Amino acid sequence: MSGFAPDEFRTRVDRAQTAMAAAGLDALLLTTEPDFRYFSGFLTRFWESPTRPWFLVVPASGDPVAVIPAIGRALMETTWITDIRSWRAPDLVDDGISLLAATLADLTPPGGAIGLPMGMESHLRMPLSGFFALQAALQDRHLGPDADIVRGLRMVKSEPEIAAIRAACGVADRAFARLPEILAQGQPLDQVFRDFQALCLSEGADWVPYVAGAAAQGGYLDVISPATGTPLARGDVVMLDTGLIRAGYFCDFDRNLSMGPASTAVKEAHARLIEATAAGFAAARAGVSPADLFHAMARIASDGGAAEEAGRFGHGLGQQLTEWPSIIPADTTPLPAGTVLTLEPSVALPGGRIMVHEENIVLREDGAEWLSTPAGPAIPEIGL
Amino acid sequence: MSGFAPDEFRTRVDRAQTAMAAAGLDALLLTTEPDFRYFSGFLTRFWESPTRPWFLVVPASGDPVAVIPAIGRALMETTWITDIRSWRAPDLVDDGISLLAATLADLTPPGGAIGLPMGMESHLRMPLSGFFALQAALQDRHLGPDADIVRGLRMVKSEPEIAAIRAACGVADRAFARLPEILAQGQPLDQVFRDFQALCLSEGADWVPYVAGAAAQGGYLDVISPATGTPLARGDVVMLDTGLIRAGYFCDFDRNLSMGPASTAVKEAHARLIEATAAGFAAARAGVSPADLFHAMARIASDGGAAEEAGRFGHGLGQQLTEWPSIIPADTTPLPAGTVLTLEPSVALPGGRIMVHEENIVLREDGAEWLSTPAGPAIPEIGL
Incomplete structure (x- = not known):
């Protein structure tokens, strides 16, 4: 939906994956609008609503996977992202957490390391209780810092x-x-x-x-x-x-x-x-x-x-x-x-x-x- | 800065403190724009910048305490909040965490429980690494859920x-x-x-x-x-x-x-x-x-x-x-x-x-x- 060609996003993902390999990360988990859009091109003002969490997973190789509320599927299908997994949100019992955990388990090996932006200027745009539930569902993976990879990539503009x-x-x-x-x-x-x-x-x-x-x-x-x-x-x-x-x-x-x-x-x-x-x-x-x-x-x-x-x-x-x-x-x-x-x-x-x-x-x-x-x-x- | 009289905010704080007493909470820690504004009246579009974290602490009794970047002091002084503690942000080494930890230690007893909104529709607007550092600095306090107190209060409008x-x-x-x-x-x-x-x-x-x-x-x-x-x-x-x-x-x-x-x-x-x-x-x-x-x-x-x-x-x-x-x-x-x-x-x-x-x-x-x-x-x- 952004005006960029898919090559722009592929280059970003390639650079992220090179840095992830150096940092020993098996995936990146992204939750904020700019980080999500940086790799997907998903552009909407709907982030103004705090109701729904949105997740993008950048694996160690291959294209990113979107784990999103069903209301976003039609728009997401217009981006270069093809692997789109959605749930009907809001769900009072399980608001995307089990789908996200299953996706991360698909995309990373047991014992794998999943990096999240958690340094200065970042935040986690999902309920903290959901993050703790995700940790509990992925006890054989490590959710930790992304080594500032996303911040570093985003700082240098194409x-x-x-x-x-x-x-x-x-x-x-x-x-x-x-x-x-x-x-x-x-x-x-x-x-x-x-x-x-x-x-x-x-x-x-x-x-x-x-x-x-x-x-x-x-x-x-x-x-x-x-x-x-x-x-x-x-x-x-x-x-x-x-x-x-x-x-x-x-x-x-x-x-x-x-x-x-x-x-x-x-x-x-x-x-x-x-x-x-x-x-x-x-x-x-x-x-x-x-x-x-x-x-x-x-x-x-x-x-x-x-x-x-x-x-x-x-x-x-x-x-x-x-x-x-x-x-x-x-x-x-x-x-x-x-x-x-x-x-x-x-x-x-x-x-x-x-x-x-x-x-x-x-x-x-x-x-x-x-x-x-x-x-x-x-x-x-x-x-x- | 909101057009409301101080009584509006005092009533909100009173209700929060009543609910906190029932839930066994010694303080609320608020980090997002609407939660921060709900108790303080601090209204600015500056939240559009992700650089700086902002903290409001609602103690079990007494008025809220603002722990904020110095750039916000002049505006905060126009609200009903009088206890304003500020640091020069951004600080690459300690971006308000030690000031916040000291404030929470002032306002809560050892062994005390500090509640944060962490349920659906909430998020923590501070770096996750900062939250972990806060936990480490407050090992004799418990940072946990706010029992949905803030969400419940905000749902019912005056x-x-x-x-x-x-x-x-x-x-x-x-x-x-x-x-x-x-x-x-x-x-x-x-x-x-x-x-x-x-x-x-x-x-x-x-x-x-x-x-x-x-x-x-x-x-x-x-x-x-x-x-x-x-x-x-x-x-x-x-x-x-x-x-x-x-x-x-x-x-x-x-x-x-x-x-x-x-x-x-x-x-x-x-x-x-x-x-x-x-x-x-x-x-x-x-x-x-x-x-x-x-x-x-x-x-x-x-x-x-x-x-x-x-x-x-x-x-x-x-x-x-x-x-x-x-x-x-x-x-x-x-x-x-x-x-x-x-x-x-x-x-x-x-x-x-x-x-x-x-x-x-x-x-x-x-x-x-x-x-x-x-x-x-x-x-x-x-x-x-």
């Missing part, structure tokens, strides 16, 4: 994935360019959020899972609060940040604007954010580490504590709004070409206020490419 | 919650009433999905986490596929189903329309769906069971297998698109007044096709109330 993220960024570029249509003094911020989502849809977003933002005098206090009905006022710095979906892939970047003339402090903060982002971009290439990128930006942003709150200056991006890695000083792992990242420095302003800027890039062997169209140093001023 | 769901339904009512503005023969279905989401936003949705639908000749094949670019054609039955959010609460219902004149089979199927929904509504009152509601609808829908695929004829609704219970024959538990439900019968048509109808209701002592404005038996025909 060219079709990069094209998909670029297309999502293009949608947001066009929506941000139309912000002057919806920003006016006196307009309530929650209405601005609604109007901005409509702009994203009209420019080609399939849906808009994430919008954050803020508007306050001379900077804002945090970047995760929902919008209130407070009207925009002259002197407000408005920030809008969107993670929209196009063909199953996210963009994630923001824009800052000033309602009326920006203060000198705001102008300088914005220019410094753009300069810091450019410094991150200049340092970005295959082999750079998250720590390198952090320091390249922090040397300019020197944010006096804003990063202390945000915790990082960017992150991976793809099927999810945020993916591995985090751009933090503690991660000195070299990143390969094909890693897609957000560069997201923040700066502190007087009164505990902050400003945050964000762009999206992809690492190449000899440098980086912008996926979003980078903003200039002058903060746009609306309704002068 | 009047402010019912009002919030009714407001969300009103937004969708108004958006559905405007469908003729966006439906035309030749219009690609994926564009219809975008336009419909924009309608929902313009009518007051804060965001639109879920849209499903389909368009095909004489009925559709499944209800979870994403939209394709196929243009609407004369004779298509178009179904649009939305779960939109208003002030943190969902509606979840759909509408069917015919492009041009509907066939007799489609007209009859639609009328039968409306009749089945009405039969469900007539049976709905405090004390009815999901099984009762299923059979009331199935007697009329007699769907010849459509329910086999969907698995149920409706479900709970509230902070999530779908909540406990499922309207299935196997669940004979009496439902209390205040339970909010979708009634969602399906019928089979020739060629493996189905049609699905859905409305939202709340159970009262002596009957039920519509939360959505129920559709009439005649399927609307567009562009005759």
